[in-house]
Amino acid sequence: MDSYLWTIIAALGAAAIALLVVEAVHRTVRRLGRRSILLSELSEHSHRPFQVATTVLAVQFGVRFSTEYGIGTAWRQTLLHFLVLTVIATTAWLVASLLVVSEDTALARFRIDVPDNRQARRIKTQIVMLRRVTIAVIVVLAIGVMLMTFPSVRGVGASVLASAGVIGVVAALAAQSVLGNVIAGLQLAFSDAVRLDDVVVVEGEWGRIEELTLSYVVVQIWDDRRLILPTSYFTTKPFQNWTRTQAAVLGTAEFEVDWSVPVQAMREELRRLVEGTELWDGRTCVLQVTDAVGGMVRLRALVSAADAPRLWDLRCQVREQLVGWLRDQRPTALPRLRAEVGHAEGTLPWQSVAPRGSVPGRPERPSADRRAGAHEPPDDARLFGGGDDGEARSHDFVGPDEPVDAPPR
Incomplete structure (x- = not known):
């Protein structure tokens, strides 16, 4: 009975000390966060995982202290194992929250609610994709470390490593479409082919990129429908991107x-x-x-x-x-189909009228301006020319300059 009581007192005392320390750190960081975006994000997003991880770690130290100076029983060993697993899980939670805080701090430097936001959208796409990859890696590593705390798992570790090659080949063949989408998602994030909020035309639908993940892309169509496509679609099929360089x-x-x-x-x-x-x-x-x-x-x-x-x-x-x-x-x-019956000297506006002074049967002679080709179309009659924008467009489609052959000597 004394061992139970001693363990409970040690665990509660360690938890109380940990909560007091965490609260003091939280108040200090929140006060300093008024002048720092990073500290403000830490106090808002990382307070809870830091509190839980510190408390569980302190409880583990308290129980381990009572075990070293008391009577070691089987239930203490089981409790310590459970606390170790909890420490690993809460530490992974804390690391993930710190990564989210750092990524949110980096995103705060780039605004996407401004007209020229192409660079900001590209960086946001890359950071969001990196966040999901890193969190997935942290979860996998945490689960692996937790499994390695069991002696039976460590015992079969050699055989698992020996067959890892065969298992990897089988898994790759079974999940090649999933792996292809994941690789395509990473390629989209870093190739700058498509970004969040880009205006695209896919499958005959016009919309914008609303969500970009490792496995699928959500396109918000102009009539508020959602078109969900695998990420490999954007690396294997052509599509139109209307805002890759500019929105105009x-x-x-x-x-x-x-x-x-x-x-x-x-x-x-x-x-x-x-x-x-x-x-x-x-x-x-x-x-x-x-x-x-x-x-x-x-x-x-x-x-x-x-x-x-x-x-x-x-x-x-x-x-x-x-x-x-x-x-x-x-x-x-206005467009119409017409048939003229009778002579060509009618007075109706859509009938052909011979010019004044002309002799029937004699062809009309062109004027001096028409013979000389003096009529020049205005600027708004030409797409490739007539203005700075038209001249620039014409230059884009000229192609490379051809080398000039040297004159023979």
Whole structure:
């Protein structure tokens, strides 16, 4: 009975001393944390695991002290073994919390709620992936150390190591898809091919990277659906990344209209409406005739925006306003199939009218400006040229400079 009482007193005394020490350290760190992000994170996230680990360690020392100076019984040995296992588990918890604190402190230096956050998102992706890998390694090591405290496990250690090669081959064959996803996740984290919050197009769906793990990637689609893909998808199949270098993108709105459409007037209307909206970033505004066969003229309005959501709204607004402009201001340019019956001197606006002063049957002579080719398309009629952005785009697609052959001597 005395041995039981002595052990309980020693354990409670050690636990009380440990709790007092932990509380004093916690108050000191919290007071200093007002001026330090690291200490503030320590007091918030590592206080509980530090308290539990220190208390269990103190209780173990108290029980071991009572065993050395008292009568060693079997139940004390069992209790000490249990306390050793608890110390290993709580120490692993404490180390994991310290790693989380260090990673959160590193993440606090990089903000992702700013417009230019590509570098911050890349670093956040890498840190999050490293956090999950390190925590998984800590858990595996803690379980291994706990198992090695059992004599029976240590006895079979040699045979386990001898067959480790065969077991490794069998496990690799059985879990090759899982291992492939894990390796693909590490590759994505450090290859900078895709990051958190990147805007991508996968499987015909447009969305952003919401979560990136070692085994799967969650894509938040524009209509709030979630598309879950294995990480190996992004290393084995092509996909579109709209924000790998910058968020600004180009978009088109196409129209099929009649041949009588006034292209220059429509171009000026496009310029007027994009300049009147905050969705346009001021880089690109181009209207071009991309096709003119089959009785229709196809026009393509190319506009730019700071990011993909603004571009979507801008494209819809361009379509809506240009359709309204054609309907109200140029109804003769609306797409239609027509058949003209009779002579070509009718007064209706969609009928061919001979120019004034022309003689029927005699072809019209081109003017001096038309003969000289004096008509030069405006800047907003060219995609590759006409401005700084167009010239830069043209230079990107020129290719390498060809070497100039030396003149023969």
